[in-house]
Amino acid sequence: MTKAELLGLTWYDLDFGQEIISINHKITYTKVDGYYQFVLGQTKTVNGNREIPMLADVKDILLELKQAAGWAKISMIGKPELSVNDTRPFIFTNSKGKLIPQVTMEHLLQRIIRDYNKQNVDKIERATPHTFRHSFCCWLCENVAGENSMDDIKYIQSIMGHKDASTTLNIYSELRKNNAKDKHTALKLKARKA
Known part of the structure; x- marks a missing residue:
């Protein structure tokens, strides 16, 4: 997935029985009328709307996240109209339940790499x-x-x-x-x- 597709994933996009992840929208943090805000939109191209396999390790992690988020017992029948104002269905939010900008994801990854490089002889150059x-x-x-x-x-x-x-x-x-x-x-x- 692209960053915008990943950050836009909701619990409704996951089919644990079929082990499929539906990609059909994205979230971007962009300037609108002079102010930065989250925008829910279509994938970059028509081909961006797709189903991808949910590999076993990914499934296990998502099930853990679903349990921790309190979504394990919620009925997943139908998909509600999504809105950036109601972040509850989104899988990836910050500790305050707010959506995450793409740049925050990039900064977090750089911090993880920096911490890894401090503790290990084999260095990760850039990711x-x-x-x-x-x-x-x-x-x-x-x-x-x-x-x-x-x-x-x-x-x-x-x-x-x-x-x-x-x-x-x-x-x-x-x-x-x-x-x-x-x-x-x-x-x-x-x-x-x-």
Whole structure:
């Protein structure tokens, strides 16, 4: 998900039985009429409206958050009209129940990295919330394998919400360049056997 999609997630967007997360809106913190405010809006593109798989670790964390937030016993039938003025359905709010600006998410991540680097020899050079999105796309490219590689790319494109498959292919080709040496070696071995 993008930062805006993640921060806009509500309990109504989660289907724990089917293990699906629906992405169908976003929250941005932007200047309107000279003042910053939260704005509920559509995803960036039509392809941004999508369903993504809820992986097991994510499901466990979301179930813990749901229990802690007091939503475990609330009926989830239907989806109410969302408003930035009623933050109760939103999963990610601050300790006062207010929505979180994207920049706050970025600052929190930088603080986590700084604290990690103070305590560990192996340092994290730089990471942003988008780094995780990019890394996940690479992970999908490495782990989604079927009969037809174009079907795989279209599947990954649908999960990522990329408008165009070329965006997905660019990430995939970047990953392939990094793995090219191993692939060259394997190809040479096959060629010798043939």
